[in-house]
Amino acid sequence: MSIVQFKNVTKEFGSIKVLTNVDLEIHKGEVVVLIGPSGSGKSTLLRCINSLERINGGDLIVDGISVHDGKNKVRLIRQEAGMVFQQFNLFPQLTALQNVACGPRWVRRLQRREAEELARDLLKKVGLLERADHFPAELSGGQQQRVAIARALAVKPKIMLFDEPTSALDPELRHEVLRVMQSLAEEGMTMVVVTHEIGFARKVGTRLIFMEGGKISVDGDPKVLLDNPENPRLKDFLQHVH
Amino acid sequence: MELDWSVVATALPELLAGARITIVIALIGLFGGSAVGALAGLCRVYGGIILNAIAFVYVEVIRGTPMLVQVMFIYFALPLLVDIRIDPFLAAVIAVVINSGAYIAEIFRSALLSINKGLSEAGLALGMPGWKVLTNVVGPLALRRVLAPLGNQFIVSIKDTSLFIVIGVAELTRAGQEIMATNFRAVEIWSAVAVLYLIMTGVLSFLLRVTEKRMRVL
Numbered sequence: 001m002s003i004v005q006f007k008n009v010t011k012e013f014g015s016i017k018v019l020t021n022v023d024l025e026i027h028k029g030e031v032v033v034l035i036g037p038s039g040s041g042k043s044t045l046l047r048c049i050n051s052l053e054r055i056n057g058g059d060l061i062v063d064g065i066s067v068h069d070g071k072n073k074v075r076l077i078r079q080e081a082g083m084v085f086q087q088f089n090l091f092p093q094l095t096a097l098q099n100v101a102c103g104p105r106w107v108r109r110l111q112r113r114e115a116e117e118l119a120r121d122l123l124k125k126v127g128l129l130e131r132a133d134h135f136p137a138e139l140s141g142g143q144q145q146r147v148a149i150a151r152a153l154a155v156k157p158k159i160m161l162f163d164e165p166t167s168a169l170d171p172e173l174r175h176e177v178l179r180v181m182q183s184l185a186e187e188g189m190t191m192v193v194v195t196h197e198i199g200f201a202r203k204v205g206t207r208l209i210f211m212e213g214g215k216i217s218v219d220g221d222p223k224v225l226l227d228n229p230e231n232p233r234l235k236d237f238l239q240h241v242h
Numbered sequence: 243m244e245l246d247w248s249v250v251a252t253a254l255p256e257l258l259a260g261a262r263i264t265i266v267i268a269l270i271g272l273f274g275g276s277a278v279g280a281l282a283g284l285c286r287v288y289g290g291i292i293l294n295a296i297a298f299v300y301v302e303v304i305r306g307t308p309m310l311v312q313v314m315f316i317y318f319a320l321p322l323l324v325d326i327r328i329d330p331f332l333a334a335v336i337a338v339v340i341n342s343g344a345y346i347a348e349i350f351r352s353a354l355l356s357i358n359k360g361l362s363e364a365g366l367a368l369g370m371p372g373w374k375v376l377t378n379v380v381g382p383l384a385l386r387r388v389l390a391p392l393g394n395q396f397i398v399s400i401k402d403t404s405l406f407i408v409i410g411v412a413e414l415t416r417a418g419q420e421i422m423a424t425n426f427r428a429v430e431i432w433s434a435v436a437v438l439y440l441i442m443t444g445v446l447s448f449l450l451r452v453t454e455k456r457m458r459v460l
Contacts, residue, residue: 052363089360092361155368
């Protein structure tokens with residue numbers, strides 16, 4: 001069953017075409033890894049899914065709702081599509097616990113106590129329960145990103161979007177974030193991940209998409225594609241990221 | 243020349259009465275000015291074309307003209323234009339509201355724009371409506387950044403109330419001027435007036451420092 005459907009989607013920034021006639025169907029339970037050179041449109045494609053970027057042409061349907069259905073419907077899409085950012089973007093005035101609890105409280109309208117109980121469960125899941133009362137500035141990058149994952153999960157999304165979640169992290173902190181993402185995938189969460197972590201794509205990904213110039217140029221099984229990239233530009237790209 | 247500081251003691255009740263009026267004008271004026279400024283600042287950032295343009299013109303006109311001219315206009319010209327009587331005290335309060343509002347609008351605008359865009363995106367991505375992102379995420383952070391420049395503007399506005407001498411409001415500077423006219427003790431009286439202003443601004447800046455310390459600026 002498809003949860004995200006791009007139908008002939010185009011996206012322009014001024015006169016620059018960032019996505020050109022993209023057709024893509026993402027199914028429940030898939031872990032789609034998006035790779036490609038910078039400027040190829042992979043982050044934009046991800047951000048279109050939860051309407052942080054508005055598409056200029058075509059249609060995009062998320063969990064049965066079109067991004068053209070108006071403000072209120074777009075908010076529903078965003079509740080179903082959790083997002084994790086490269087720069088974490090935790091709310092600095094709130095503790096880790098409050099960051100995770102704010103979605104349930106402000107969006108799902110849970111009582112404070114229920115929201116904080118849920119937040120504690122999620123912090124435990126990402127291994128940060130003992131850091132619940134710390135402010136973001138008191139946490140390492142890897143810890144902040146794990147809190148950000150918990151915050152996105154707290155709204156109970158059906159799909160998780162990751163926009164280069166480990167790119168701002170030191171190499172030794174990446175694995176703790178990747179491990180959380182892997183366990184999420186193992187639980188059956190549908191995920192779309194923009195990343196340069198080829199190891200993650202091979203180990204966790206169920207589908208690999210290579211983008212260039214605003215188009216999807218390769219789409220297939222990560223293990224097959226990574227072991228034997230037939231597309232010469234994908235082959236070239238992989239040699240540079242390895 | 244010989245100084246006679248006892249004249250200050252004699253004049254003190256009148257000076258304090260003037261200081262009281264200064265404080266009342268500044269208090270009401272800055273309260274109104276903060277409200278007007280916050281609103282105009284919000285319009286500049288989130289207002290859409292029309293509200294943004296109105297706020298922009300307001301800020302530019304007020305910032306671009308001397309406060310003295312604004313006071314004269316409100317007190318002498320406005321009654322001719324719209325056929326109403328404005329008493330000096332009201333004119334003074336309106337002048338502070340309008341004048342400080344324009345500067346405070348810029349303070350709010352820059353504070354709102356200084357908040358990392360990623361934070362509002364994070365709020366929106368959770369499914370929060372735009373107004374909730376403003377009240378729960380961007381607003382609380384911007385308020386912390388508003389504090390220091392807002393305090394600065396408050397101090398400027400307190401001192402600017404001395405301009406109301408020209409429309410005959412019995413504020414502190416006017417009180418000093420009137421006492422001076424009867425006893426010609428310029429050094430003593432203007433020193434006393436200056437000290438009273440210093441006390442008012444000093445108390446305000448102390449309160450601001452305390453508030454800033456209690457609020458973690460992020």
